[in-house]
Amino acid sequence: MTLHLPTLFLLDIYMLTLLGGLMLHAWRRSKSEATLGCMAGTLLLAALGALVVGLRGMGVDTLSILLGNMLLQLASGVGWAAMRVFVGRRLCWPGVAAGALLWGLLGLWPYFMSSVSLRVTVSTLLTVLYTTLTAWELWRVRRQLEVAIAPALALLLVHALFCAGLLLVSRGPAIERMWDGLDHGFLTWRLLETFLFAISIAFVILAMVRERAELRYRAAAERDPLTNIGNRRAFTGNAEARLARCVAEGRPAALLLCDLDYFKQLNDSHGHATGDAALVAFGRLLALGIRQQDVCGRIGGEEFACLLPAADEAVALQVAERIRQACSELLLEPEVRVSVSIGVASTEQAGYDLSRLLALADQALYRAKAGGRDRVECFAG
Numbered sequence: 617m618t619l620h621l622p623t624l625f626l627l628d629i630y631m632l633t634l635l636g637g638l639m640l641h642a643w644r645r646s647k648s649e650a651t652l653g654c655m656a657g658t659l660l661l662a663a664l665g666a667l668v669v670g671l672r673g674m675g676v677d678t679l680s681i682l683l684g685n686m687l688l689q690l691a692s693g694v695g696w697a698a699m700r701v702f703v704g705r706r707l708c709w710p711g712v713a714a715g716a717l718l719w720g721l722l723g724l725w726p727y728f729m730s731s732v733s734l735r736v737t738v739s740t741l742l743t744v745l746y747t748t749l750t751a752w753e754l755w756r757v758r759r760q761l762e763v764a765i766a767p768a769l770a771l772l773l774v775h776a777l778f779c780a781g782l783l784l785v786s787r788g789p790a791i792e793r794m795w796d797g798l799d800h801g802f803l804t805w806r807l808l809e810t811f812l813f814a815i816s817i818a819f820v821i822l823a824m825v826r827e828r829a830e831l832r833y834r835a836a837a838e839r840d841p842l843t844n845i846g847n848r849r850a851f852t853g854n855a856e857a858r859l860a861r862c863v864a865e866g867r868p869a870a871l872l873l874c875d876l877d878y879f880k881q882l883n884d885s886h887g888h889a890t891g892d893a894a895l896v897a898f899g900r901l902l903a904l905g906i907r908q909q910d911v912c913g914r915i916g917g918e919e920f921a922c923l924l925p926a927a928d929e930a931v932a933l934q935v936a937e938r939i940r941q942a943c944s945e946l947l948l949e950p951e952v953r954v955s956v957s958i959g960v961a962s963t964e965q966a967g968y969d970l971s972r973l974l975a976l977a978d979q980a981l982y983r984a985k986a987g988g989r990d991r992v993e994c995f996a997g
């Protein structure tokens with residue numbers, strides 16, 4: 617295939633600059649995402665490198681070969697850095713600059729500067745190395761990452777394989793002749809592939825960063841920042857889903873409504889910090905004391921709820937009593953303790969409607985408070 621090389625260079629430079637600008641803009645809007653900043657750096661460096669390499673034949677050949685390729689290698693290094701930042705690893709500046717520095721050193725060797733095929737081989741091998749390293753960064757944390765990484769991995773691997781394969785099939789005289797206008801095959805394919813790869817990887821990385829940010833915002837919106845357990849919204853959503861499953865499986869469920877006793881008094885006499893410590897300690901106690909399929913959350917100031925799927929009233933009373941006992945053993949400060957009253961309701965009386973379960977558990981809680989607090993009561997219909 618023969619395409620007009622200057623046009624391809626222009627297309628690549630235009631696309632890399634445009635994508636780099638878009639990344640820069642995205643990074644400015646969400647400064648916490650350093651991956652976007654690195655990606656902007658990669659794309660803009662690659663655009664500049666392509667521009668300088670494209671100046672070849674305009675009387676600045678040595679500068680074009682040396683500086684252009686150093687910029688392209690630096691772009692690959694920064695691309696690797698972008699992925700390290702994404703997966704939470706520290707930047708490795710010597711590694712980022714190694715390709716560019718190697719190229720600068722080789723440029724001092726006259727034979728290297730006079731051999732097109734040697735230069736193309738070194739440049740391609742460095743590109744393959746950086747691309748493989750970038751893919752490896754993703755692969756090694758594939759189980760920890762919560763976003764889809766398959767598209768990025770596939771793109772990186774195809775890019776590495778394509779560059780290596782192209783080098784293998786166009787070795788020797790074909791490469792030596794490519795700048796003389798006799799054989800453009802290698803360069804044409806490289807520029808075309810760079811064009812497609814740059815567009816694809818930029819969008820895939822942008823999508824990964826966005827997906828992860830969205831997941832984090834969603835998780836934060838459903839978490840109580842003080843106790844780090846689910847808030848009312850999360851509790852309601854998860855509890856309704858669990859109740860629906862209990863209906864489908866024909867199993868009962870029970871709800872515990874827990875309210876710390878004399879909490880206003882605790883705040884007033886020991887300060888809000890102690891009150892907060894009591895909430896944190898009780899939240900942890902609850903989260904550690906329930907089974908994996910149970911759902912708990914802080915649904916109000918000092919009010920917590922816990923849905924126990926597949927538990928009848930008798931089991932729920934046992935769990936509630938265990939929680940009450942553990943709470944009474946919490947020592948917030950020397951001599952400062954807190955107790956909890958718990959109301960229990962089960963689907964046997966309330967059916968599978970969450971708001972009805974909460975209402976009946978609230979009545980039971982009222983009885984526990986009225987009965988002297990630090991006790992468990994179940995709804996007595």
Ligand SMILES: Nc1nc2c(ncn2[C@@H]2O[C@H](COP(=O)(O)OP(=O)(O)OP(=O)(O)O)[C@@H](O)[C@H]2O)c(=O)[nH]1
Pocket residue numbers: 842875876877878879880881883887888889890891892895916917918985989
């Ligand atoms: N420290 C702290 N206090 C809170 C928080 N949220 C709510 N509170 C306080 O919790 C207290 C709840 O007081 P009440 O509803 O009167 O209940 P109580 O004092 O526990 O009385 P009983 O429930 O009847 O035993 C209020 O003083 C709220 O200001 C919080 O996040 N941190």
